[in-house]
């Protein structure tokens with residue numbers, strides 16, 4: 277599958293109920309490049325929320341990032357969910373749809389969380405086949421996101437980046453690269469995040485996530501999206517953008533959500549780092565062309 | 568996956584995993600290197616997803632029924648939620664459906680427990696209603712354009728709900744620390760979302776509620792529905808009732824709830 281070129285680049289924000297009204301009123305106009313939405317918050321739903329989103333979609337490009345596809349689950353896909361999702365993606369004209377390398381339910385029960393998958397070839401084959409099926413059902417390209425994981429779900433046959441690469445290649449899909457999740461995992465499981473990054477094919481990166489997290493225990497941080505982005509995570513973002521060039525970067529915030537103005541200041545800080553990295557990428561390109 | 572799901576759902580999981588994590592995993596055929604990998608960071612780390620899932624879903628539920636949860640008490644609410652996860656849990660891909668799934672499961676259990684205030688289930692259903700009607704996929708449909716006729720069913724706005732309570736829970740104060748008891752009073756409410764997407768509540772008389780139960784919920788044609796509604800109350804369908812039904816229809820049409828005949 278070719279890399280879907282939507283033309284969306286720059287730093288955007290994950291849209292949340294806490295500030296959707298302010299965004300609708302125009303308080304983010306000119307301050308973000310686009311918005312990322314969780315379709316589940318608007319699917320199968322009437323009233324104000326979908327109305328607000330429709331108004332916002334008139335002014336901003338929308339990227340779709342789902343929570344409940346449960347790609348790693350052995351359960352069959354939920355037909356109703358896919359029908360609603362396909363309709364939603366058409367409505368906001370999303371250039372692609374992403375969901376997580378995880379499972380969220382089993383035996384018909386949904387646990388509403390991003391649960392870890394085993395890093396095995398069997399699991400990669402299963403997920404890749406589901407990604408292909410999802411692309412067919414949705415009629416759009418899919419991207420998969422690397423998640424934060426706190427347990428190895430059984431004896432791994434490979435490390436996480438090798439597993440991610442295997443899924444990407446078998447599914448021939450895009451990567452929704454979450455640099456915070458790599459940082460969280462590196463810190464919890466003791467590996468070098470840059471070695472992780474060096475293993476994945478950056479040409480498959482269609483979009484990035486950046487977020488903050490919280491310390492839970494001495495040896496465990498949890499990906500709460502409840503804090504400011506850390507310096508080390510900014511550095512990782514810059515490292516990637518320097519190599520990929522301009523991509524859409526989303527700031528995610530899901531708990532302890534500050535006022536929109538504060539989030540927009542953080543978007544501006546991310547944008548400074550992002551623009552500098554794009555500048556370095558452009559100089560590299562120039563060198564490559566002329567040299 | 569089955570073992571992790573059981574650690575998240577089963578009521579005895581924290582105790583069983585703490586006592587004998589290897590034995591717990593063996594129940595699901597997980598042994599050897601797989602079990603070692605799962606328990607590499609200790610048995611309590613194996614329970615981390617249980618904590619995360621319960622905290623997240625319980626918090627989402629409490630947000631929808633804050634006064635019910637506060638009156639139930641912190642620890643009993645946590646225990647109720649754990650029992651819900653063990654025996655039923657969620658089957659919807661939408662997080663906003665979890666509170667309703669919990670309430671549907673827990674209310675019969677609360678009602679069967681004589682040590683709990685009898686109104687608790689009604690309060691939960693009432694609190695839940697606000698979110699349910701606010702987000703109902705239906706609603707905002709256009710008028711049908713057909714005038715009312717005796718042989719045709721009526722069409723109501725898709726967000727409309729008819730509620731019956733044994734207590735006047737809708738008159739309780741909004742403060743979560745309030746502990747006053749509601750009046751034990753049969754209560755019938757019509758709830759809908761208006762054109763500005765606000766949730767509106769109408770208190771109904773027994774007659775109006777009976778009419779709405781047959782016409783809006785039972786989908787009976789108008790003429791037959793009115794007879795059935797009167798029969799349900801054990802009363803004759805007299806001129807007074809017909810006049811009051813006409814007034815009800817006029818008010819509901821005015822409010823955009825009654826959209827016309829099918």
Ligand SMILES: [Fe+2]
Pocket residue numbers: 421454485528
């Ligand atoms: Fe993410």
